[in-house]
Amino acid sequence: MGLFLTCLVCAITAHPQTDSFEKAPVQLKEIFIQSTASVPDFKQIRQSGNIQKGTDNILESVNGIQMIRRGNYAWEATMRGFKDGQINQTIDGMSIFGACTDKMDPISSYIEPANLKSIDIHFGGGNISGNSIGGNIDYKIRQPQFGMSKRISGLAGAGYQSNGNGRQILSAINYSGEKFALNINGIYKKSDNYRASAGKEITYSQYEKWNAGISAKYAFNPHQSVIVNYIHDDANHVGYPALLMDVAFARADIFSIALQQHFSAGKISNVETKFYFNTIHHAMDDTHRPESEVPVHMDMPGRSITKGFYSQQKLQFGNHHLSTKISGYQNQLHADMTMYSKEGTPMYMLTIPDAQRYYLEFQTADRIEFGDKLEFNSSVNFAYVRSSLYSEAGKKMADGVLKAPQVTAGPLGSVYLNPVYRFDSSLTAFMQVAFSMRSPTLQEMYGIYLFNRADGFDYIGNPYSKNEQSLNFSAGARFKNKRFTASTKGYYYSIFNYIMGVYNKDLSVMTVGAKGVKQYQNSYAQIMGGELEGSVRIGKNFLFKTQSAFNYGIDADHDALPLMAPFKNISFLSFDSRKYGCEVAGIFSAAQAHTNFDKYGETSSSGYWLLNISAHQVLLFNKTTMRLNLAIENVFDKEYYDHLDVSKILRMGRNINVQCTFFF
């Protein structure tokens, strides 16, 4: 530990900043959520996230992100085939971890666009992803602003979806003073069961939730301010048709307090220090399923508590734009299960035996500009991770099944190099080489008989699991002029100690009906693929845009890795004028036959294509704006499912979506 402290390199690299469009880093995607009356340039309105679009829908539209669906709620984001512990999802830089043992509560399910300023997505390990293999999604919370022209502003909106009778209402209010600013936002959503093609009802797919956030910012002086954030997210009676259980409730409380300092002179330009605390309480529910499908009724609650901090500095030395960050957290996970069989005493066990992780990370990033053409980004991360069990009951439980050691501790490190070359104002090329690592998650280390619906096996953790290590290469180029853009990226990851479940014939199942028990082991995998994007402006108002992603994964034996998305293309033709626009979008997914049934229980999937039509109108009043959206999704009511959808649950048939948002 001391060695790492003394090794902390002084050269801190710059956090890539979006100064101007031309210099925008090609590896970071930022989706801004429109929340004010000021209408961005109509050419850019299409790029901003509609505040009424769900987090999951926004993520799904990002090239390179594929969602694993278990129903109509809480889809799980994967980035280029990396998922779960291989990617990092943070809320405003804060670490937060789901409480459900069955992956029913990804972090994206606890946050709503109404809370957010932007969603920042970074593919690949290293750099701002820190110690992760696949990348990072950071949900940046909207900050209240001082001195806006309107002292009081806000929005109110309502939306309705014909499929599932889905309705939502949302509202936000901003107060903007000279020294004090406040934002309060809230959303309520409810949907009944949705229908696939031909009106086929998908039972157990309902959901209901509300979310409220409050943000307050106070300026001590023009250079220092403190900001306090609190978000409460509350979902109830949520159905997961792909799984054998639903969710009774999922509640998150996310709190942070941060000090922001700007310096007009000197090397350091700003410093942000934040302390945070979040808790998630989650409970599964099988009481709404028919008796015949529930051989043993189970109560399965879980909770996740995280306390952490970070301090981030931005500096400039000559042509170095640097950032340094020190961060740390403590996360505690508890999950238990009580089973009630028809005869006999209730059976109680811990499924996550009170596991805890301490994490401390030092991160430095640098951007060096060599003249106008060459930019060199680099980043180094060091972390120290300590995993253990924090209760006697947990230690005893884990010792019985896993023979877990008392404490597992060790270092992690990542290095990232990213040169970017600008040939001229239209053509940029980049290369990226990174070595990154990630620790196994607490579930991968200490999970006890966690049933995985995707392959029908019980999974147990491996406390001796080694860190995953990945070497990744990617390269690409982007061409952009007034009329055309085209960008291409190819990537290759070689992942050592790839963590996956391996069948253990000596263990007997715990879940009634499971096919066997798998234990997490370290193996090897390779993932490669690419993303292509292009657009062309036709005339003054028309835009044709297309994006394609393809992905290929193989395990140590060169057999197909499970849950790899097939080739997908989304193409849009849109018409936009100052006040209204419409768009036709086609979605095409190829079939996925690169699967391995014997090893992973994965079957192939058919391809599909869909057509969506949408239109929007912006009405400008004196100082207020109204945005109307009408969309018809899956116009032809096609029956389809995506390869990543668990149990191949059918997706929505035709859906008419109407939204009205009023900005004042």
Place this chain on the structure above:
Amino acid sequence: MTKFEQLVFSNHKLDVFVEKMPATGYQKLFFKLSNNDGSANSNTTISLKAIMDMGNMQHSSPAVQPAWNADMKMYEGAVVFTMPSGDYHWYLNITIGNETKQVLVNVASTPTKLTGSFKATNGDAYVISLVPGKAFTPGINDFTILVNRKKSMMEFPAADGLTIQFNPEMPSMSHGSPNNTDPVNIGNGYYRGKVNFTMSGDWRLHFKVSLHDELLLDDASLDITF
């Protein structure tokens, strides 16, 4: 610890204590022996035998003779009540010197099978009883069983030298658990092992008992719940 009975012998007074009220299974018994002048006595032999009177016949059951327990400053022994009193009567015969006193014991039934009699392949019968110890919790727990051989209706000597293979099962879920340790002989008929309870609930402990190479009991089981 409850005082169960007080017996007056010509030279001694004997208080009998129990930790739990008598029920089917291994019953620990504690004895405080005092001389007639009130002073404690720790060096006299106390003999114990349980008898069940079924009217037309009587039978005994395994017993562990009292020995001085220095930590508790009492004599500690045990009997195995192999069945509840039911319509009949259990008696404890306690002998000091050449005096024997008899205590009537009402043995309650238990919801689970903590002791059992099993017929071996060679015609012998064996009694296996779970010794009460620290309460079970999910995870790996120590456990001890007492094994006695039925020599006759009245004699149940401790059976040492047996090889016992063990595996636990949850009958309602039909699953076992990994990382158990077969019980090993620690003398006087006691065998100590480790059981991994992956959860609380109803468990069946299966024992396969052999003597040298001869299989005596293929599947003797006891049931517990916690």
